[in-house]
Amino acid sequence: MKLKAFYSRFSLDEGLVERGGFNPYYQRIDSGLENKIRVNGQEMIDLASNNYLGLATDHRVKQAAMEAVQKYGVSLCGTPIATGYLDLYQRLQNKLSSFVGLQETIILPSCYQANNGLFSCIAGPQDLIVVDRLAHSSLIQGIKSAGCKIRPFLHNNLEHLEGILQRSTGYRQVFVVTESVFSTEGSIAPFKEIVQLCDSYNALPVIDDSHGIGVLGKSGRGILEEQGVEGFLGIYTASLGKALANGGGMISGKKGLIDYLKYYCPHLVYSTALTPAVLAGTEAVLNIIHSEFGVIKRRLVTYQQAIYESLVEGGFAVVPSSAPINSIQAGSKEATFILAKKLYEQGILSTPFIEPSVPVKEGRVRLIAGANLTQDTIAEATEIIKGIGRR
Numbered sequence: 001m002k003l004k005a006f007y008s009r010f011s012l013d014e015g016l017v018e019r020g021g022f023n024p025y026y027q028r029i030d031s032g033l034e035n036k037i038r039v040n041g042q043e044m045i046d047l048a049s050n051n052y053l054g055l056a057t058d059h060r061v062k063q064a065a066m067e068a069v070q071k072y073g074v075s076l077c078g079t080p081i082a083t084g085y086l087d088l089y090q091r092l093q094n095k096l097s098s099f100v101g102l103q104e105t106i107i108l109p110s111c112y113q114a115n116n117g118l119f120s121c122i123a124g125p126q127d128l129i130v131v132d133r134l135a136h137s138s139l140i141q142g143i144k145s146a147g148c149k150i151r152p153f154l155h156n157n158l159e160h161l162e163g164i165l166q167r168s169t170g171y172r173q174v175f176v177v178t179e180s181v182f183s184t185e186g187s188i189a190p191f192k193e194i195v196q197l198c199d200s201y202n203a204l205p206v207i208d209d210s211h212g213i214g215v216l217g218k219s220g221r222g223i224l225e226e227q228g229v230e231g232f233l234g235i236y237t238a239s240l241g242k243a244l245a246n247g248g249g250m251i252s253g254k255k256g257l258i259d260y261l262k263y264y265c266p267h268l269v270y271s272t273a274l275t276p277a278v279l280a281g282t283e284a285v286l287n288i289i290h291s292e293f294g295v296i297k298r299r300l301v302t303y304q305q306a307i308y309e310s311l312v313e314g315g316f317a318v319v320p321s322s323a324p325i326n327s328i329q330a331g332s333k334e335a336t337f338i339l340a341k342k343l344y345e346q347g348i349l350s351t352p353f354i355e356p357s358v359p360v361k362e363g364r365v366r367l368i369a370g371a372n373l374t375q376d377t378i379a380e381a382t383e384i385i386k387g388i389g390r391r
């Protein structure tokens, strides 16, 4: 009887899906992220993945991953502190540090895990974390686990942030936590100014650059390069599963702190290390960025603009963005699902966001056109979008 009561708590409300006749989530993908992908056996245009640079199926990246499997097998079956600390792992740590221009890096199985593990190591009840109101779930969950005081500031609002910092005295340490590119909106944090505010109020900045690394900056090194933040003394995290086209998460910063995390961050110490294929694949992506970033970025920007123009022509309300993200303001949960369904039926895979990922009634349908798509595919996508808009 008791077990029945327990399991009955977990039934899903399927009303939304039943009313709309469509569930946009957990669609089965039957191929890699090629120019066209197969979804439930159908060929579609991928405007959903975070494969910004289009390198997830690049032959050089696949080759590097396959060679690593040949040499090391598929796993080291150990945490980094034990047998997981492969030479590839150490090399990638060093390359990532110099890529973002920081002293030291650790690599975790995901950025969700990195953000989850970081805050309970660096903050406690005597500290305050001031965090952007739209910060990612991984940051919020990590911050909550630290047991510190938490104050949200209005999205990208420097005045509001400064007001909070002025009133925040008496804490052991104040942290300011934000993202570079906010993934549901495509908005970009005024991070240089945030760092300056942190300097003025003795606060420590923490930035999640998951959607900026490999995308922002003149050579793809992310938010610090893009905004000319020199000598960054804060903490930097990023996902290796978006523009870097593999998987995993990094935390970078001053050597003393990162060395401490190597022994005291449980999410790193007690979790099996990234596999050789992923380590080698990420290294191969960094090499490609070094030599080809300019060309790839130009394609990415051109595609984003083409999609943006088709949305505007189709009459959609789009959040203005200088990141390669087009986010349509879809409204209610129902309207968001309906728009994702229309796109799906016409052959476009999108990412719909409803609450709690975004505020209630501020549903978004996000479109990201990776640089691997062909111009013909982009032209096809823009015709579909304009057609849906006209109808």
Ligand SMILES: Cc1ncc(COP(=O)(O)O)c(C=O)c1O
Pocket (backbone or CB within 6 Å): 110, 111, 112, 113, 115, 136, 138, 179, 183, 208, 210, 211, 238, 239, 240, 241, 247, 248, 249
């Ligand atoms: C801003 C942000 N931070 C962290 C993550 C988590 O990254 P990962 O997929 O590597 O766990 C994501 C991915 O959704 C993200 O968008």
